[in-house]
Each structure stands twice: as C-alpha cells, then as structure tokens.
Amino acid sequence: MTSRVAAAIDAANAAGRGAFVGYLPLGFPDLQTSIDAAVALAEAGADILELGPPYSDPVMDGTIIQQATQAALAGGFRLRDTFTAVREISGRVDVPVLVMTYWNPVLQYGVDRYADDLLAAGGAGLITPDITPDAAQEWIDASRRTSLDRIFLAAPTSTDERLDLIVRESTGFVYTVSTMGITGERAQLDAAARTLVGRLRAHGVEHACVGIGISNAEQVAGVLEYADGAIVGTALVRALRDGGVDGLRQAASALAAGTTS
Structure with a gap:
C-alpha cells in the first residue's frame, strides 16, 4: 500500500512546489476549536496535518506550544479525544x-x-519524536500491519549508522530537525538542516521534511530549496492563540505562499 503522506508530497512536487506540513496541538483552546483550526489549516494550503495530543512532559516543545498543551490538559483533554479529532x-x-x-x-x-x-479514525500515521527505530519494533510491526506511516526524527548529531536505520525504517518522510533543542522560531535557520538533508539523500531518503524554527513564508521557501517539505508549528499555534481560527487561516495562507517561491 502506498503512503498517503508520500503521495501528498509527490502531488505538491508535481504541482511545482514543496509540501507544507502544519502542526497544531489537539484540545487547544478546546477540542472543537482545535478540530476547526486543523480543518482551516488544510483549507488554507497545508498538504499534511500534524496533530499533537497534549502530554504532561513535553520535553521537545517550546514555550508557546507548552502553554497550549497545558491549557488543553487543564481543559480536560483525554487520550481517546485524539481519535475523535482525527475522525x-x-x-x-x-x-x-x-x-x-x-x-x-x-x-x-x-x-x-x-x-x-488511529487507522479506524482515518489517520495516516505517527510521528514519534522520542523513540528511535531500534527501540520501536512493536510499532514497526503494527504500522506494517495497518499500513500507517511511521515517521522518525533525524538530527544533525545523528551518526551515519543511525541515519541509515532511520531512512530504512521511516515511511512517508523523515522528520529532519534543523537545530538541536526545543521547538520554536529561529531568526536564522540552521545551516545544519541543509547539511543533514544532504546526508539523508546520500543514505537514499525519498522524502525529507524540515521542522523546528520555520516561522514565515521566506523561511518556508528557503527550506524548500533543498528539502521536500517545510514543517511549521509555533507560528501557527501563536496565530491561533492570538487571532482564533481566522487568524490561523490567514497565517497558514501566508506560509503556504512560500511553497511556490
């Protein structure tokens, strides 16, 4: 079975642009608004949606996303709400x-x-930031059985041996982390991301999408010079927080414009 995520990236590339992957936390500011926001994000031009169920110890998230997930947890978000939202x-x-x-x-x-x-709800797969392929056999087996995509992270510190494993075991795309540390906006995207995508290509990666630190259309365009997709999170969460679903829609449209630059 072909990956729906890879197909979405290929479709964007065939249309002469890179893919725009948009992240939002589920349950913020409440469950229904987070669902409406994700729909607005897709309608405004996101090729792939990345939804984050809130977690009590979000070790990789920056302040804005942490505050949103804390609000979602305080609002009573439950794990099963993930499947309701995806459906x-x-x-x-x-x-x-x-x-x-x-x-x-x-x-x-x-x-x-x-x-x-997740499959029954219509989901396409999982991005798992804190588990590596060598520790994920149970998930690899389950994803093969269900044809869900499994997206692992590659970092500038990853060894060649690790990159080889990540490329071999990932489907959909490899989530390429541009800077070490927590998510959030960066004024200057790290040159490490470009180097890392080059290393992944040398290991035979089909699709590499870069996340962490992209906050405007110019940065989206910059990343898409060498990557297959640009992942935006913090800038979208801020837009939702400050301007509601309409504010998010405007921000997403502006970011999507960077995919064709």
Missing part, C-alpha cells in the same frame, strides 16, 4: 492527518490498539 478532521478535509506523539501514551494505550484506532 472528524479526516471526514472534513482530504489531507493526510499524522499524530505527533510522545511514546509513553502509545505504550500505555497499547501499541496495536493505538494503531487500530
């Missing part, structure tokens, strides 16, 4: 929906059960 969003827009989740909630829920419920 409704998938029913409203024809864009692949990925869940970006820390590994512990998946383990607690049950890896096979999580995969089955």
Whole structure:
C-alpha cells in the first residue's frame, strides 16, 4: 500500500512546489476549536496535518506550544479525544492527518490498539519524536500491519549508522530537525538542516521534511530549496492563540505562499 503522506508530497512536487506540513496541538483552546483550526489549516494550503495530543512532559516543545498543551490538559483533554479529532478532521478535509506523539501514551494505550484506532479514525500515521527505530519494533510491526506511516526524527548529531536505520525504517518522510533543542522560531535557520538533508539523500531518503524554527513564508521557501517539505508549528499555534481560527487561516495562507517561491 502506498503512503498517503508520500503521495501528498509527490502531488505538491508535481504541482511545482514543496509540501507544507502544519502542526497544531489537539484540545487547544478546546477540542472543537482545535478540530476547526486543523480543518482551516488544510483549507488554507497545508498538504499534511500534524496533530499533537497534549502530554504532561513535553520535553521537545517550546514555550508557546507548552502553554497550549497545558491549557488543553487543564481543559480536560483525554487520550481517546485524539481519535475523535482525527475522525472528524479526516471526514472534513482530504489531507493526510499524522499524530505527533510522545511514546509513553502509545505504550500505555497499547501499541496495536493505538494503531487500530488511529487507522479506524482515518489517520495516516505517527510521528514519534522520542523513540528511535531500534527501540520501536512493536510499532514497526503494527504500522506494517495497518499500513500507517511511521515517521522518525533525524538530527544533525545523528551518526551515519543511525541515519541509515532511520531512512530504512521511516515511511512517508523523515522528520529532519534543523537545530538541536526545543521547538520554536529561529531568526536564522540552521545551516545544519541543509547539511543533514544532504546526508539523508546520500543514505537514499525519498522524502525529507524540515521542522523546528520555520516561522514565515521566506523561511518556508528557503527550506524548500533543498528539502521536500517545510514543517511549521509555533507560528501557527501563536496565530491561533492570538487571532482564533481566522487568524490561523490567514497565517497558514501566508506560509503556504512560500511553497511556490
């Protein structure tokens, strides 16, 4: 079965542009608004949606995303709400929906059960920032069985041996981290991202999308000079926080304009 995520990137490339991957936390400012926001993000030009269920210990997230996830948890978000949201969003827009989740909630829920419920809800796969392929056999098996995409992270510090494993075991795309440390906006995107994508290409990667630090259309365009997709999170969460769904829609449209520069 072909990857819906890879197909979305290929479709963007065939249209002469790079892919725009947009991240939003689920449950912020409340569950229904987060669903409407994800739909607006897709309608405004995101090729792939990346949804983050809130987690009590978000070790990789910057302040803006941390505050949003804390608000979602305080608002009563439950793990099962992830599948409710994915089901409704998938029913409203024809864009692949990925869940970006820390590994512990998946383990607690049950890896096979999580995969089955995500598939039933119309989800396309998981981005797992805190588990490496060598520790993820149970998830690799479940994703093969369900044809869900499994997206692992590559960092500038990854060894060649690790990159080889990441490229071999990832489907959809490899999530390429441009800077070490937490997410958030960077005035100057790290040259490390360009180098890392080059290393991934040498290891045979089909699709590499760069995230962490992209906050405007110019940076989107810059990343798409060498990567297959640009991942934006913090800038979208800020737009939703400050301007609601309409503010988010405007921000997403502006970012999407960078894919054709």
